Amino acid sequence: MFGPDFPFPYDDWLRHPAGLGSLPEASHGATVAVVGAGLAGMVAAYELMELGLRPVVYEAERIGGRLRSHEFEGADGIVAELGGMRFPVSGTSFFHYADVLGLASAPFPNPLTEAAGSTVIDIGGQTYHGRTLAELPAEFAEIARAWDEALEEIGFTALQDALRARDTGRLKQLWNELVPLWDGRTFYDFVSASAAFSKLPFRYRELFGLVGFGTGGWDSDFPNSMLEILRVVVTDCDTDQQLIVGGAEQLPRGLWTLPVSERSPWPAGTSLASLHGRVPRAGVAAIRRQHDGTFLVRDRWGTSRQHDAVLATCHSWLLTTQIDCDETLFSQDLWMALDRTRYMQSSKTFVMVDRPFWKDIDPATGRPVMGMTLTDRLTRGTYLFDNGPDRPAVICLSYSWMSDALKMLPYDVDTRVKLALDALGKIYPGVDVASHIVGDPVTVSWEDDPNFLGAFKGALPGHYRYNHRMYTHFMQDKMPPAERGIFLAGDDVSFTPAWAEGAVQTALNAVWGVMTHFGGASHRENPGPGDLFDTLAPIDLGD
Ligand SMILES: Cc1cc2nc3c(=O)[nH]c(=O)nc-3n(C[C@H](O)[C@H](O)[C@H](O)COP(=O)(O)OP(=O)(O)OC[C@H]3O[C@@H](n4cnc5c(N)ncnc54)[C@H](O)[C@@H]3O)c2cc1C
Numbered sequence: 001m002f003g004p005d006f007p008f009p010y011d012d013w014l015r016h017p018a019g020l021g022s023l024p025e026a027s028h029g030a031t032v033a034v035v036g037a038g039l040a041g042m043v044a045a046y047e048l049m050e051l052g053l054r055p056v057v058y059e060a061e062r063i064g065g066r067l068r069s070h071e072f073e074g075a076d077g078i079v080a081e082l083g084g085m086r087f088p089v090s091g092t093s094f095f096h097y098a099d100v101l102g103l104a105s106a107p108f109p110n111p112l113t114e115a116a117g118s119t120v121i122d123i124g125g126q127t128y129h130g131r132t133l134a135e136l137p138a139e140f141a142e143i144a145r146a147w148d149e150a151l152e153e154i155g156f157t158a159l160q161d162a163l164r165a166r167d168t169g170r171l172k173q174l175w176n177e178l179v180p181l182w183d184g185r186t187f188y189d190f191v192s193a194s195a196a197f198s199k200l201p202f203r204y205r206e207l208f209g210l211v212g213f214g215t216g217g218w219d220s221d222f223p224n225s226m227l228e229i230l231r232v233v234v235t236d237c238d239t240d241q242q243l244i245v246g247g248a249e250q251l252p253r254g255l256w257t258l259p260v261s262e263r264s265p266w267p268a269g270t271s272l273a274s275l276h277g278r279v280p281r282a283g284v285a286a287i288r289r290q291h292d293g294t295f296l297v298r299d300r301w302g303t304s305r306q307h308d309a310v311l312a313t314c315h316s317w318l319l320t321t322q323i324d325c326d327e328t329l330f331s332q333d334l335w336m337a338l339d340r341t342r343y344m345q346s347s348k349t350f351v352m353v354d355r356p357f358w359k360d361i362d363p364a365t366g367r368p369v370m371g372m373t374l375t376d377r378l379t380r381g382t383y384l385f386d387n388g389p390d391r392p393a394v395i396c397l398s399y400s401w402m403s404d405a406l407k408m409l410p411y412d413v414d415t416r417v418k419l420a421l422d423a424l425g426k427i428y429p430g431v432d433v434a435s436h437i438v439g440d441p442v443t444v445s446w447e448d449d450p451n452f453l454g455a456f457k458g459a460l461p462g463h464y465r466y467n468h469r470m471y472t473h474f475m476q477d478k479m480p481p482a483e484r485g486i487f488l489a490g491d492d493v494s495f496t497p498a499w500a501e502g503a504v505q506t507a508l509n510a511v512w513g514v515m516t517h518f519g520g521a522s523h524r525e526n527p528g529p530g531d532l533f534d535t536l537a538p539i540d541l542g543d
Pocket of ligand 1: 035036037038039040041058059060061062063064065066067082083084085086087088282283284285313314315318322323346347348446451452454455456489490491492497498499500501502503
């Protein structure tokens with residue numbers, strides 16, 4: 001996920017043998033409160049520890065945050081991914097840490113991929129089966145073509161070529177022309193106004209919204225700013241995705257116990273877990289700025305600790321709801337951006353089943369009895385996870401966003417399972433999914449959780465400036481001294497929300513910001529994001 005807003009090569013920075021930088025000895029051991037033990041918090045805490053600082057991680061709920069792998073009882077490592085579940089290989093910083101931790105990955109069973117085996121599209125009461133696009137009726141190929149043509153109307157190939165070649169000059173030139181043109185317009189506007197889709201019947205737009213390009217279900221994003229969608233496609237977020245075998249939560253958890261490298265000023269064997277007596281501090285209730293430039297952080301049980309800097313990685317809305325923050329922590333412009341950030345809703349419901357029965361061949365049709373399913377019914381997306389013929393399998397009965405997710409909000413897990421099974425029963429009348437269920441189902445509505453209030457950011461038209469303010473906040477040298485020392489990270493701060501890679505990249509920006517805040521610097525031969533900021537900075541649209 002290189003660029004396009006800030007095309008800094010995070011993967012090169014991470015891989016360089018010189019490391020990310022160094023700090024004056026006097027600042028070794030300075031404490032940085034890290035609010036949130038999700039991926040951004042853990043990446044930042046680990047790298048700050050590597051530099052010799054003392055991160056103090058606070059977590060309100062559970063290590064992992066939105067990388068939450070629910071382990072089914074007694075099933076020996078069989079998990080349901082309640083948050084992030086499919087990781088594009090273009091997320092090279094994410095996979096850097098997965099590799100460091102030795103985590104295995106495998107192709108994610110997305111629609112029309114080999115990993116899915118068979119895909120079923122059910123729309124308007126009609127059901128289509130196929131393993132590839134070529135096996136579906138011709139209108140699906142026409143839609144795929146229309147999407148490619150629509151993208152080409154705004155010069156997509158040239159943009160993607162520049163990105164893949166890491167030609168930052170050309171990339172910035174092309175992207176900076178698109179930002180002011182598309183910040184104010186929706187994804188739906190883009191599709192409906194395109195010459196390619198305008199000549200096709202309305203039904204094609206509906207089908208496109210259902211099937212999308214890669215992962216399906218893109219009509220939930222129709223109201224979002226078109227820039228969000230362009231970033232997804234140009235950086236290949238939506239193609240070639242992997243799952244993490246055994247669950248993505250192993251990433252933040254693995255960083256928690258990973259010992260420092262030989263480069264670190266900390267003694268060999270030091271880890272975040274060892275610095276914390278194995279458990280993070282309780283959730284943060286208040287953040288105050290002190291007269292001497294330090295911060296007082298109070299946890300929910302009333303204990304206050306003084307810190308030399310703060311890094312907030314929780315959803316930005318929590319800074320005005322869950323956490324009592326001094327208004328002076330940020331400028332009013334930044335508060336505006338943090339509060340205007342718009343989070344999307346999302347719900348998922350999973351069951352464990354005795355075996356991957358969906359691979360059984362229906363003698364009447366010669367096809368597998370069930371496939372990865374995209375539908376306009378309540379379930380929207382149904383994903384099938386095969387753990388091998390001799391182990392229980394997992395079905396994500398329903399993965400939905402926005403109003404489809406809100407339909408589920410008031411219901412308990414059993415009702416959600418029944419509603420999903422009813423919907424699937426209409427698509428697969430001869431298949432008794434319920435008879436295969438073993439163990440307890442599990443469900444999540446991220447918007448219903450006070451420690452999240454939503455699933456992930458989905459920027460609306462006109463939100464580029466807000467994003468710009470949050471993203472560039474790690475560059476503090478020109479800020480009034482009274483606003484320095486508190487940093488932000490997380491996928492909602494990034495330009496690629498809903499992708500774990502955005503959490504990693506913004507965590508690395510914050511690491512650079514904190515390092516320079518304490519008088520440190522990157523190595524000359526390995527410049528960091530702030531060192532190259534002036535050349536690569538996201539375009540400023542002004543006020
Ligand atoms: C339904 C869903 C599907 C997704 N699918 C994908 C996907 O397929 N691929 C992908 O790459 N990404 C996906 N994502 C996004 C991915 O999960 C996130 O980008 C990533 O996990 C975000 O990490 P983070 O550290 O920025 O935030 P979080 O994981 O949200 O971490 C923030 C932490 O702050 C904690 N916190 C909150 N309040 C406080 C407080 N007062 N004090 C202390 N701690 C607090 C929270 O409990 C949380 O642990 C998905 C997310 C969701 C919700």
